[in-house]
Amino acid sequence: MDDAKSDDVLVSVIVPVYNVAKYLGRCLDSLLAQTHGNCEFIVIDDGSTDESARICDHYAAQDGRVRVVHKQNGGLSSARNAGLDIARGSYYAFVDSDDYVESKYVENMLRAILESEAELAMCSVVCEDGEGHPVALPFFVALDDCVHRRYDCMAMSCDNTAMIVAWNKLYRANLWSSLRFPEGEIHEDELVFHHVLKQCKSVAFVSDGLYHYVSNDKSIMHADYSSRNLSRITALSERIAVLRDLGYDDLVSTVTDMLIDAYLVQVIRMNYRDASTRRELSSLGKRISRDLGGASSLLTLKQRMNLQGISRCPVLYLDLRRCLNKLRKQ
Template sequence: MCEISIIVPVYNVEKYLKKCVDSILNQTFKDFELILVDDGSPDNSGMICDEYAEQDSRVRVIHKENGGLSDARNAGIDVAKGKYIGFVDSDDYIAEDMYELLYRNIIKEDADLSICGIYDVYPGKTLKKKELFYKVLDSIETMILIFHGNNISVHAVNKLYRSHLFSSIRYPLGKYHEDSFIIVDIIDLCNKIVIDSTQSYYYYHRVGSINTEKFSERQFDFIEAWTKNEKKVIGRNNELDIAAHQRVCFAYFLVLDKIIKSNSENNIAETKKIVSFLRRNYFFIIRNSIFTVQRKVSMSLLMFSVKMYKLVTTLKTS
């Protein structure tokens, strides 16, 4: 048994895969297995995985029919031997000491989950540094920060999990934003979470990825996930209730913005439902400190018309 199982779903990423895998194999922390899950890649990604397995005994390769990101992660979880589990996406890369940092903190604090910071990497743009902090929290405190979305991301990556957290949890098949669907379930099983905001994970936003693409019907999964999460936690704690509802409102904003950016607002029946939901929550949004001034101004304009909201949204992203 090794200390850490690092799971990397691989699909059609031959351009990025070597940088990703090299950043893992060059970690200062050495006691790990790397599970590369070739999810039926049509390019040379599967062959590249096999080459790494021949070169390094820590590398294991699973070749499977294409089933999507969740299915690939689940396949990795099913065979993982480590006491801890980590995930890296195959078009991203990590700092050479990321797993040393995560492992040191989870051992030091006897935590169930260790989290580090993320760099958002956009082609041609400078990396933005964020404020450093170190926190040891319980599950409720962590959920509040997750729902706020400012200091901790919901991503499966940039985290180190005790393997028992996945004894009965798997990623949902066929869903976008799959991380969002299980994050509350994961944190619910944790007694203690340690967060070191040192940015050690490089999250690459490539054209065509979930976070950079324009609107598709599957974006409604984002609303579904956070609506379900709110139902899971409602009534536990007043601050948590507020944070959960704020995240649901944010989900509606995100989907509306995607619709508007693709000029589809007049062609999608759900647009009216989204606008209606946000308008019903106008005072909640205006009074909530997590929403930015710009977002509140946009919300005020949405009370008058979608066209006025679209004008501000278009200017913001131009």
């Protein structure tokens, strides 16, 4: 790799901000300390009501690389999309504003992409609480220093959450030319992951823990269950459709098990007798049936029976599952 050439590459780092005054300074300080000098930091204040907006403006006044956009609150996807719409770099990264990164985050990720000619790079994640203490989150598996094919990444995503989150990654800008995060959803990362990866021939892994994920109990992912949690099931259904388009039929059964488990875990904790929830379950069942259409030969008999219940009679299906679970416990 030509170091002079890599120094010329503009990287756009998009930071969505909403009421994170406690953590925002640490996040922005870590970005301004990047050893790769040619960065723009696009900070999207998504209608914050605390001191976050003032902090954003303070950093912009101190450093010309910081570009701040103040907008009406629209959620995480809306903020990220606003950043994508104005990004000027050849590569994009997303950093959540309560997280932070190591000083060589951009440099090492960019080097990995340029040396391997991959479309995407991702690094290992350091998990901690708001006070900086280590947190054991087993679904974030450490990565190796390697370049993996798209198929391998699709397969590994079944076991490693670090594969599907939007952050801890550096993307070629063209991956987002016709792609945006779905707004109003709470599993937005999982809903776009397969669409990003579908465009990649290979992905460069960086073993270093360059991204610090701060576990926040007040985050939306820790909120009470509602019909919005159905978006994870939608994401898995869409992923199955993408796998079939790519010819990765051997992965369909694995993701189908994930879909069935997600359905049981997330839906059974909701009030699925509520009329509006029943309508959403019916609509979701039709989507699943469509996305898995023609895939029955790839599934086990048990999977096919579960999917028939989900798609045709979701409320009856859930009642039967509850009864079976009670019988097993007796």
